[in-house]
Amino acid sequence: MGRPQDLSIRLDKELPMAAGLGGGSAxxxxALRLAARAWGVAIDDPRLLAVAEGLGSDVPMCLVSRPVWGEGRGEVLSAADWLPPLHAVLVNPGVASPTGPVYRAYGADPRPLDARPERPADRSFAGLIDWLGRQRNDLEPPAVRLEPAIATAVSAVRADPDVAMARMSGSGATVFGLCGDADAAAAAADRMSRPEWWVRACVLGAPKGT
Incomplete structure (x- = not known):
């Protein structure tokens, strides 16, 4: 970037480690956003995006910090402002699911790739739930084999009456469940609270500041 490396940044991490929530990428x-602000560099500066891409496939998406549609390895991004805010409950069963072992387990028994999914035509909550239900996370089976506690969390979230659909996030171990509104997400989080689980109600897909 051609800037002096004289920044000191403190980050307070609130997500579980190895949780499949993109915490490291975020x-x-x-850190890049703070550095860009200090240096007077625009967030959409190609040099900054190149640095982000070099750090990891999820980092460009996190740098943009708004809903996007990702292709390629995750570095080819286009705006997804059509995505409505989605209320959700996040459940981590208190186990780590490191990315490396999960990818190696998947590589030992890969699934054939389907055709690239088209963007959902019906962008109502029901339409998005239907579209998401036809997608899959190929990392879920190997992650469950390595950490069976993930399957317990998936089953618990899926069985909740306020959860419309549930799936493991990323390479695990966190599971997300989508709910119709904030009250439903909060109620689901209350029902799934356990001493050994990390459980949060949240909103996904909301542009920053909303």
Missing amino acids: DAAA
Whole structure:
């Protein structure tokens, strides 16, 4: 970037480690955003995006910090402002699911890739749930084999009456469940609270500041 490396940044991490929530990528993107602000560099500066891409496939998406549609390895991004805010409950069963072992387990028994999914035509909540239900996370089976506690969390979230659909996030171990509104997400989080689980109600897909 041609700037002096004289920054000192403190990041307070609030997500579980190895949780499949992109916490490391989000931390890297936050550091880049702070550095860009200090240096007077625009967030959409190609040099900054190149640095983000070099740090990891998820970092460009986190740097943009708004809903996007990702292709390629995750570095080819286009705006997804059509995505409505989605209320959700996040459940981590208190186990780590490191990315490396999960990818190696997947590589030992890969699934054939389907055709690239088209963007959902019906962008109502029901339409998005239907579209998401026809997608899959190929990392879920190998992650469950390595950490069976993930399957317990998936089953618990899926069985909740306020959850419309549930799936493991990323390479695990966190599971997300989508709910119709904030009250439903909060109620689901209350029902799934366990001493050994990390459980949060949240909103996904909301542009920053909303």
